[in-house]
Amino acid sequence: MSKKKFTTIYILTVTIPFLLLIFPLYEIANRATPIIMGLPFSFFFIILFILLTFAAILILYKLDPDNALEEGED
Template identity: 45%
Template sequence: MKAIKLLILIPFIGYLGFLPWANRIEPYVLGMPFLLFWLVLWMILSPIILTIVYKLDPDNKDGETE
């Protein structure tokens, strides 16, 4: 497995790995309880990280194949 593809694990760890730590109501961030903010944050970061992995992966540099 290539090292760049290990970045795919970051959203998984963010969602589930730190969930027990983030499972609290206070502090409120942007008017949301912390847990809701944490999940929304990872919903925004996950596609960004996956796009970075897609762009950096050398297997995707060949172009589309049909």
């Protein structure tokens, strides 16, 4: 994977959850009625996107072309 493509994917991975957690896009999930795992839907929505972003960044860390070059060197 080229560095430019990796950077584009990384920026999208970080930006999309950020945009979903701020006004006005947060209004999609700003409800208290459905309770999921004991949390109002709005809290569950925030925690879900934090965990998904964390998992995506871990995957991108493993796919990072610069990281692969550093591991291969002796």
